[in-house]
Amino acid sequence: MKDRLYLYDTTLRDGAQTNGVDFTLSDKLAIAHMLAEIGIDYIEGGYPGANPLDTELFAQAHSIGATFTAFGMTRRPGRSAANDPGMAMLLDAHADAICFVAKTWDYHVRVALETTPEENLASIRDSVAAAKARDREVLVDCEHFFDGFKANPDFALACAETAWREGARWVVLCDTNGGTLPHEVERIVGEVVKRVPGAHVGIHAHNDTEQAVANSLAAVRAGARQIQGTLNGLGERCGNANLMSLIPTLKLKPAYADHLEIGVDDAALGRLTRVSRRLDEMLNRAPNRHAPYVGASAFVTKAGIHASAILKDPATYEHVAPEAVGNRRDLLVSDQGGRSNVLAELARIGLTVDKNDPRIGTLLDVVKERQAIGYAYESAPASFELLARRVFGTVPDYVEVLKFDVNVEHRINALNKRVTATVAVVKVQVGDGEPLISAAEGIGPVHALDLALRKDLGKYQEYIQGLELTDYRVRILDGGTGAVTRVLIESQDETGASWTTVGVSPNIIDASFQALMDSIVYKLVRSGAPA
C-alpha cells in the first residue's frame, strides 16, 4: 500500500516571476490545461487581486480538473479578515483552494510586518478560518521557514502547527531564499512532522545552491507528502524545484516508486518531454538541451567508447529509458559519431544502404567539414536528410536560384516619421523555360526573401502552396558582425508536418537563404514532385 504524494505546480505564480517571462491570459490557460493533462494535483493559478489578469483567469479556469488554487497573503496585522480587501479578493476568486503565504521567521514578523508573534499566529488562524468558512481547501505557505526555524524553532513550529490545527489541509515549508541544504531540510522536516503529520506537510524549494530537487526529495524522505515546483524549473533567481526532474525520478527510481504514488500515470510521463518543449516554445525560450530527462541531449552520448555489445543493452549505460519520458536516445550525427550513428540516421530517413558503401565515408566527411564551420545537423534533420540524399544521388534539381537582391531602405518621410521599406527580388530557373522573376515586400529582409522565393516556382508552385515558415532562430558563432551566422528555420506544411533546416554564412541573408531553399526542396522531395 503506497503513500500518496501530491504535486503542486506554481508555474503560473512563482514561475511568472522569472526574469524575462510574461504570461498572457491564454498562455496561462494553455499551461493550466497542460498541467492537468500531466496529472498535477494542484495548480496555483496566480495572485487574484494583485494581478487583474489572474482575476480573469480564475473566472475562466477553475473547472480544469486539478485543484485550482489562489495565492495570497494572510490577513494584514491589526485588521480582521473581513476588513482586509486583499483577503476579500482571495475569498471571492473562483478557486477550489486558497494558499496563504504566512511569515514564520520572527525577525520578519517584527521588522517587515511590524507586529508581534501572537498577532502573526492570530492572522494565520483567522485567514485559515475565513477560507474554510467559504468551503475552500486551505494551504499555508510558511515563508522563510528553514531560516525561521534556525533562528527561532519554537516560533516557526508554532506557526506551522497553528495552521494545521485551524484546519489547513497542507502546511508547506518554504525555503524562500533557496539557501538551505538537503541534510538540513531532512533534519528540520523531521522535527516538523512531530507536530504536523507528514501527510499534511509540503515542501517548496528554490534552486539557489542547485539543490531544489534534492531538497524536495529530502523533505519527502523525512515524511512530507506534497512537493511544490514548476515546469522546467521556472522561477525567479535560480528557479523553483523542477517538476521535469522530479516526476521521472519519483516514477522510475525504485527508492521512491516502490513506496509512493503520484498523480502522473505512465502515459502522462511519456508526454513530459513534449510538454517541456511546448512550454519553451510558448515562452520563446531556448530549450535547455542539457535538462535532465527531457533535454535534447539528456540521452545523447558523444564518446565512441561504448563497445557495440554494450550498445545492445542500453540499461548498461543509461540510467532510465528515454522513451519513458517521451525522449529519444540520439547518437549524434557528428564527427565523433562514426559510421554506426550515420547508418542509424540513414535507416531512420528510409535510405537503405550497404554498411560498406563508400559513400557513407563521403557523407561523414562532408558532415564533419560542415559542422566545423557551424552547421548543426542534429538540430536540422531535414537539412541532414537532403545532404544524405544528395550524397546518395537522389535529389532532383528542381529549382535554381540565379540571383536574389534584398534591399532595406530607411528614411524620414514627408510626415517626419521614420519608415523602413524592405523589398526582395528573386530570379529562378525552373526546368527549361525562361527564368522567373518575382518580387515581394516584407517586414524584414528574411521575410521578404522568403515571400519572393515562394511566390512563383512555375510548375512546382502547387507543391509549395501550403508551406509556411513557423520559426526562425539565429545564432552568431564567434561573436561580432563579421562572424558566422547560423540560421535554423522551422517550416510546416498543409498536412501539419513540420521540419527544421539550417543555413550558415558570415552573411545572415545568405544563411537564411540556404535554410529557406533547403526547406523548399525538402517539401518538393516529400511531396514526390517530379524532376
Added chain:
Amino acid sequence: MKDRLYLYDTTLRDGAQTNGVDFTLSDKLAIAHMLAEIGIDYIEGGYPGANPLDTELFAQAHSIGATFTAFGMTRRPGRSAANDPGMAMLLDAHADAICFVAKTWDYHVRVALETTPEENLASIRDSVAAAKARDREVLVDCEHFFDGFKANPDFALACAETAWREGARWVVLCDTNGGTLPHEVERIVGEVVKRVPGAHVGIHAHNDTEQAVANSLAAVRAGARQIQGTLNGLGERCGNANLMSLIPTLKLKPAYADHLEIGVDDAALGRLTRVSRRLDEMLNRAPNRHAPYVGASAFVTKAGIHASAILKDPATYEHVAPEAVGNRRDLLVSDQGGRSNVLAELARIGLTVDKNDPRIGTLLDVVKERQAIGYAYESAPASFELLARRVFGTVPDYVEVLKFDVNVEHRINALNKRVTATVAVVKVQVGDGEPLISAAEGIGPVHALDLALRKDLGKYQEYIQGLELTDYRVRILDGGTGAVTRVLIESQDETGASWTTVGVSPNIIDASFQALMDSIVYKLVRSGAPA
C-alpha cells in the same frame, strides 16, 4: 583543525564531450590558467594519445600551478602495461598525475572487456604500478561504481581497494550514468570508506537526475575528500557536477566551511562570476542567467513584496552576499521594479535627482512600454542610460541619420560561383553643414551598416575612431520572420571600456541600426563631445 577537501576539474576532458563544445588548444590553455587562478587542485587536461590536441597541450601546460593530470584507460586485458600503446602515450605525457578509468561493474568486465574479474583487478594493479614507476601521482576513476556496487558490491569494493593498496593517491567513485540518488551515494560511500580511507576517496557525479551537486556533497558527508566537476557544469548529456555551485557552498555555508578547507581562497571566490562568464564567452554559449551564485539573475528579485526595512538588511532575503562570488544584487529596471529601483540605477550612472521628480514616473512609463515590446534594459545598461539622460534632458543632438540603404545581392558569377555583395549607404546630418553621405561594403548587412555609420561623422569622427563592435546578439521574440527582433550590441573603445546597447524592431536591420546608433551616441556622451 579542518580537513582538506580537494577539487578536481575535468572541463577539458569530460566537459569537452559537451554537445556543441569544441576547444582549440589555446582555449584549453586559457581555461587551464583560469582554473589554476581560482585555486583548483587538479586539472584533467585531456586524453593524450586519443586526441592529438591533448598531446600538444600537455607539452605546453604542465607547469601551470595545479596538478596537471592525464586521463586514460587501464591497460587492456591480456596485455602487459609495457605492451599497451595507449598506456605508453599516457605514461609519456608531460603530466604530474595520471587518472586511469577502470571498470568496476562486473557486467561491463564480462561483456565490454570480455575478460574476467581477476584480469580486471590485475589490470588495475599493473596500471597503477606502471604510473608510480614513472613518478606520477595516480588516481583511479571507478567507472559506473554505484551501479557496479548495487550489482556486485564485493567486486566493486575489491576494485577500489586494489587501486588504493597498489598506491593510488585517489580512488574516485564515478556515477557514470548519473542515475544514483544522494541518499544512495551517502550509504555506498559510507561502505567504501571502511575499506579505503576517506582522505583517499573522491566522487565524480553527473547531473542526470539534477542532483550532481547534492551527490557530491553527500559523498563528502560520508567521508570523501575529493570532488570532481566542471566549470559551469559542462559535460555531455546533463553535465558534470557544477563547480560554480559547489565552490560557493563549500566556502560560504557553515555546514561545510566550518569543517573543510578547499584550495579556493576568498579573493579567488570573488572572481568566480567573471570566470563563469569568460568561459561562456569563449565557448560562445549564452550564459545561464539562472545559474546559482554566478548567474545574472541569481540575486535579482522581481517581486515588489519586500518592505524597505527588509531591503536594508539583505541577509533577511538573500542566502549569501552576491559580492562574495563577484556577482551583484540587481533590482530589475522593469515595470515591476518601481521607483526605488530606478533611483538606484540613476544614482549608479551619476544622475542625481530628487526622489519626487515627476520625470522618474515618465522614465518608468517609457521603460515599461518599451520592455513590453521587447527592449531588455537590464541587458543593455548603456541604452538605459541614454534613455534616462534623454528623459532628464541632457543628451545633445549630435548626429541625425536622414536615410540609410542596405543592399544584399547574391548571384552566380562568370566562374559559375555563387557570390554575395553587401553594400550600405548612409546619409547623416551633423551640425549645420551639408549632409554627409558614406558608403561601405561589409560581410553582412549589419557589418556594412556599422562601417558606413562610423565612416564619416564630420566633427565627431575623432571621438569615435577607437570604437569597435565586439559582440552582436540576435533574438527573435515570438517566432517567425515577421516577428520582433531584439539586437544586443557590445562595443568597446580605445580605453578598453565596453558597453551594451539594444535595438528592437520587426526588421532586423532597423533593430541593429538602433543599437548601433545608441552605441555611437553613448560614446559621444562618454567622451564629453560638445553639442
